[in-house]
Amino acid sequence: MISHNNNLTDPRRYVPPPPEPGCATCCAYDRRRTFAQEAGDLSAATDFSVLIGRHPHGDGPEERR
Numbered sequence: 001m002i003s004h005n006n007n008l009t010d011p012r013r014y015v016p017p018p019p020e021p022g023c024a025t026c027c028a029y030d031r032r033r034t035f036a037q038e039a040g041d042l043s044a045a046t047d048f049s050v051l052i053g054r055h056p057h058g059d060g061p062e063e064r065r
């Protein structure tokens with residue numbers, strides 16, 4: 001019996017991470033992501049979503065706020 005694994009990331013259901021408030025880098029990514037979406041470049045928009053999602057805030061050793 002075949003069942004779908006809901007644990008896998010479905011691109012159609014993927015919710016882009018929100019930019020960290022007050023983070024200039026995230027805000028810049030968010031603006032560029034919006035611009036890419038409006039331009040129809042969903043590949044670039046997804047790239048920016050990944051960058052926002054990976055940007056460390058407090059938890060990482062690279063950047064402390």
Ligand SMILES: [Zn+2]
Pocket residue numbers: 020023024025026027055056057
């Ligand atoms: Zn950030």
